[in-house]
Amino acid sequence: MSPVRRGKELPIHNRLPVLRAERGLTRAQLAELVEVNPQTIGALERGDHYPSLDLAFRICEVFSLPVEAVFSRTPFQPLSAQLYGKGER
Amino acid sequence: MNTIKDRYHTYQERSAWAYSTWLPGWRNRRSRRMAVSAWLACTLGLIALSPFAGAAAPLFPVWLGLFAITTVLQMVNKALTNNIGERSARLLDERELALRGRCGYVGFLVAVWSMVIAGMVLTLTPLKNLQYGPFVVLMSLVMLASSTPTALLGWQLPDDEPDPIAEGDSRG
Numbered sequence: 001m002s003p004v005r006r007g008k009e010l011p012i013h014n015r016l017p018v019l020r021a022e023r024g025l026t027r028a029q030l031a032e033l034v035e036v037n038p039q040t041i042g043a044l045e046r047g048d049h050y051p052s053l054d055l056a057f058r059i060c061e062v063f064s065l066p067v068e069a070v071f072s073r074t075p076f077q078p079l080s081a082q083l084y085g086k087g088e089r
Numbered sequence: 090m091n092t093i094k095d096r097y098h099t100y101q102e103r104s105a106w107a108y109s110t111w112l113p114g115w116r117n118r119r120s121r122r123m124a125v126s127a128w129l130a131c132t133l134g135l136i137a138l139s140p141f142a143g144a145a146a147p148l149f150p151v152w153l154g155l156f157a158i159t160t161v162l163q164m165v166n167k168a169l170t171n172n173i174g175e176r177s178a179r180l181l182d183e184r185e186l187a188l189r190g191r192c193g194y195v196g197f198l199v200a201v202w203s204m205v206i207a208g209m210v211l212t213l214t215p216l217k218n219l220q221y222g223p224f225v226v227l228m229s230l231v232m233l234a235s236s237t238p239t240a241l242l243g244w245q246l247p248d249d250e251p252d253p254i255a256e257g258d259s260r261g
Contacts, residue, residue: 020254024254026255027252027255036182037182039246040183043184046250048247
């Protein structure tokens with residue numbers, strides 16, 4: 001049986017702080033766009049809460065990005081390292 | 090058409106908004122934990138006093154005063170947690186619903202065991218000496234069980250982290 005929470009063994013990383021900063025969105029603004037409370041955006045960013053598929057899609061719609069660009073099972077590389085490939089050397 | 094259901098929803102939204110504006114300076118983990126600790130101390134006091142406070146005097150007025158204080162502390166806890174524990178599900182998001190589900194389950198267990206305690210106390214206490222005995226014992230346990238989810242939420246909820254983007258906006 002699959003346990004409900006497997007956060008420690010199988011964390012879900014996200015790029016919400018970086019994406020918000022890029023677009024100048026506050027937590028409250030993003031929360032309003034995806035219809036949750038601002039504290040929930042904070043909990044997502046801290047990794048205290050993993051979004052439902054529905055919420056994940058709503059967040060991705062705000063940033064016009066596919067799910068794998070916002071959420072991942074493996075830690076994200078910094079965007080600069082991904083762009084210029086420094087992190088791989 | 091403005092049905093009773095619509096009016097009830099409007100009332101719920103207004104009530105939720107009211108709770109979210111109370112005690113703005115206390116909305117941090119330290120204050121929430123202090124309020125929960127005070128509520129727990131008073132509630133345990135109520136329960137400890139209840140088997141002896143059933144007679145009219147002298148402990149019943151003391152119990153009644155403590156009950157009033159506990160009720161106020163319960164309202165403070167509700168305000169500091171935005172009443173997540175008792176708010177209508179349609180006004181909660183998925184994280185709040187999950188939190189409430191976890192805390193509500195503990196509240197349910199506390200309620201079940203409270204009834205066991207109530208049964209034992211009322212069986213062992215000679216009722217002829219206790220004018221208000223069952224009322225006092227049951228009300229003390231109802232106070233514990235009904236407020237446990239809100240108290241657990243108050244203890245768990247973290248401090249809001251500052252949002253640098255929002256702070257940048259407010260600085261212009």
